[in-house]
Amino acid sequence: MADVIRLSTKTAIESGDADATTYGDRSNGKSKVTVSNETIGPFSESLISPRDLYPLHAERMLLSTALQLLDEGMNYLNDSIGMFDDGDRLGSDDALQHFQALLPELFSCRELGDGFGAIVSSVFHSLKNLDGGPLSGKQLQTLRQIVRRISTEPYISFDEALDELEVLQDAGLEVQPPYFKFAADLLSE
Amino acid sequence: MAPVLDLSQLKPYRATIEVRYDNAYLLWDRAGQIWAKLNERWPKLAMVDANPGMTKFVLDDRFQMVVQLDKCYVIDNRASSTLADFMETGEILVNCVTTNLELSKFTRLGFRLTYIKDFADKTSAAEFLIGTKMMAIPEGKHFNIEGKVLMPRYSLVWEGESTGIRSILEVQSQKIDLEPQIEVIDEIPPFHVEKHRFIYDVDYYTLQPTSRGQLNVKEWISQAYHLIKRDSKVFFGG
Numbered sequence: 001m002a003d004v005i006r007l008s009t010k011t012a013i014e015s016g017d018a019d020a021t022t023y024g025d026r027s028n029g030k031s032k033v034t035v036s037n038e039t040i041g042p043f044s045e046s047l048i049s050p051r052d053l054y055p056l057h058a059e060r061m062l063l064s065t066a067l068q069l070l071d072e073g074m075n076y077l078n079d080s081i082g083m084f085d086d087g088d089r090l091g092s093d094d095a096l097q098h099f100q101a102l103l104p105e106l107f108s109c110r111e112l113g114d115g116f117g118a119i120v121s122s123v124f125h126s127l128k129n130l131d132g133g134p135l136s137g138k139q140l141q142t143l144r145q146i147v148r149r150i151s152t153e154p155y156i157s158f159d160e161a162l163d164e165l166e167v168l169q170d171a172g173l174e175v176q177p178p179y180f181k182f183a184a185d186l187l188s189e
Numbered sequence: 190m191a192p193v194l195d196l197s198q199l200k201p202y203r204a205t206i207e208v209r210y211d212n213a214y215l216l217w218d219r220a221g222q223i224w225a226k227l228n229e230r231w232p233k234l235a236m237v238d239a240n241p242g243m244t245k246f247v248l249d250d251r252f253q254m255v256v257q258l259d260k261c262y263v264i265d266n267r268a269s270s271t272l273a274d275f276m277e278t279g280e281i282l283v284n285c286v287t288t289n290l291e292l293s294k295f296t297r298l299g300f301r302l303t304y305i306k307d308f309a310d311k312t313s314a315a316e317f318l319i320g321t322k323m324m325a326i327p328e329g330k331h332f333n334i335e336g337k338v339l340m341p342r343y344s345l346v347w348e349g350e351s352t353g354i355r356s357i358l359e360v361q362s363q364k365i366d367l368e369p370q371i372e373v374i375d376e377i378p379p380f381h382v383e384k385h386r387f388i389y390d391v392d393y394y395t396l397q398p399t400s401r402g403q404l405n406v407k408e409w410i411s412q413a414y415h416l417i418k419r420d421s422k423v424f425f426g427g
Contacts, residue, residue, distance in 0.1 A: 020301070160401070
């Protein structure tokens with residue numbers, strides 16, 4: 001039998017399936033939408049991976065390049081931390097330098113978002129400001145934590161990125177280029 | 190064998206983007222702020238309904254926008270084949286809601302797209318779907334009825350670990366009766382119309398939570414739309 005829509009009265013249009021995305025009504029407010037919130041299958045608390053969320057990432061140069069470089073970077077950081085823990089400081093620093101070499105290319109993916117660009121730039125300057133000096137174990141862990149964050153959340157907002165930069169600074173890293181404070185002084189004069 | 194049906198035979202009809210989240214009680218403080226900001230962007234935004242659990246607006250008699258305690262969505266009732274306006278509108282609403290309700294995580298993202306093909310009567314619409322050979326249709330007399338199939342419906346849910354798709358092919362008939370009040374019947378004559386449609390209704394959704402920093406609304410819709418155009422044929426028999 002046909003659905004009958006009487007425009008003068010309220011009608012209910014059900015989606016027909018539990019948990020479906022809202023289907024909507026057909027008369028701009030004169031109808032009611034009924035949607036069940038039941039979920040199908042077990043609810044997983046772990047975040048979806050960017051590769052699952054964006055299944056065509058391989059066809060999107062920017063996202064694809066960023067995810068690939070971040071994967072590579074995470075491997076170097078894991079190696080660096082592993083060797084640091086084993087007392088191999090030279091090996092740890094070598095792996096860190098490999099990670100550092102990826103940062104300019106990662107920065108070229110900053111169109112992904114302001115948050116992404118801010119984090120990559122700050123990590124770059126944090127390492128550069130060390131002027132060849134080694135990172136402490138805690139600093140390495142912090143670095144890995146932040147790189148992991150943008151690996152899973154490449155579209156991180158600028159506000160959230162600022163929170164991450166505070167974590168870097170709390171770990172004793174200087175996230176801005178050295179000339180930045182002089183520029184700030186000049187601007188405030 | 191090539192599928193009998195393909196998307197080029199259908200026209201996009203309605204598109205929906207919906208994001209769900211855990212109850213965001215800040216809605217009780219900031220619903221006005223959200224809509225005031227959106228109203229700056231879209232001066233023609235018109236309120237349809239507002240209560241503590243839900244606010245609903247309409248833009249240009251085309252987009253329905255709803256913000257609720259646990260979800261928000263945009264429905265484009267005149268979806269174009271590029272979905273450009275829909276993607277832009279969806280992104281603006283979702284980003285505004287995310288910022289103002291201080292959401293950090295979405296429990297489900299859903300992108301639902303409906304294609305239609307109109308027919309003169311429900312028999313032709315049913316024959317169109319039956320013609321895809323996706324369903325086993327009996328012939329002859331059954332249940333003591335020498336009948337025919339009139340409202341066929343084929344649906345399935347295809348799920349992986351992190352995303353899923355619900356695909357429905359069906360025939361719908363709608364009867365619209367407008368009966369004006371007797372005082373205005375001279376100015377507005379009664380209106381009656383019947384519509385018979387073949388509908389392809391596809392809902393692409395996530396099963397795992399998504400953080401705020403993972404979501405780029407335009408990119409997500411664009412990729413989901415591309416997948417639907419690319420892979421729908423596998424559900425169209427053949």
